[in-house]
Amino acid sequence: MDDTGDIAKPDATPRKQSRAARRQQLIEATIDTIAAQGYARTTLTDVARQAGISHGLVNFHFETKERLLTETLQYLAEEYRQNWTAALAAAGPSPAEKLDAVLRADFDPRICTKARLSAWCAFWGEAQCRPMYQALCGSNDNDYTRTIEEICAQLVAADGGGGDPVRIARLLRITTEGVWLDMMTMTDPYDAAEAMRTTFICAAAFFPRHFDENGLVGGGRSDVAPA
Structure with missing residues (x-):
């Protein structure tokens, strides 16, 4: 990952490729360690153990726990941004197709x-x-929110009905974040396919002409692989 927060691309030389690959390995190990132990209890030693390398190599690449955690959050944020923007770019031209693509992206395996x-x-x-989080992710969150609001405004206008697109977008975002939390915190959690259906039921409540629990009416899918 470079200093701008973009995901680093491997350089042409083997040495640079090895450095980029090592940093990627450590970020993935950090994600796994945070998932297992939580943010506060994660240490460089834990990350080194998870990655199967020496503590000294972690220090060489990231110097401090704070820098490692910061770059891990940057990586996750950029990965998330690239995922939903790519889904939106590949979607069909209608606002319903765009909303389907953006909501579905949150459940990409x-x-x-x-x-x-x-x-x-x-x-x-x-x-x-x-x-x-606010410093690193605030602008990405704002871009996502504005995009959902714009799509919802287009759907409200196309349907000729009422509804506040800002609040509809907010409820869709809250639903997605809520099912993510459910999948992590419930004693008997449901899988990604059920989480996505729940999100699309929310979309269907506001735009029943366009959505059902499987996404686009007549074009939705329910074949999301569980996490």
């Missing part, structure tokens, strides 16, 4: 994994993380 959801919950839940 590359994003909706137990370790990643647990790591997100840890970053959200720790008071000491909140300033860092």
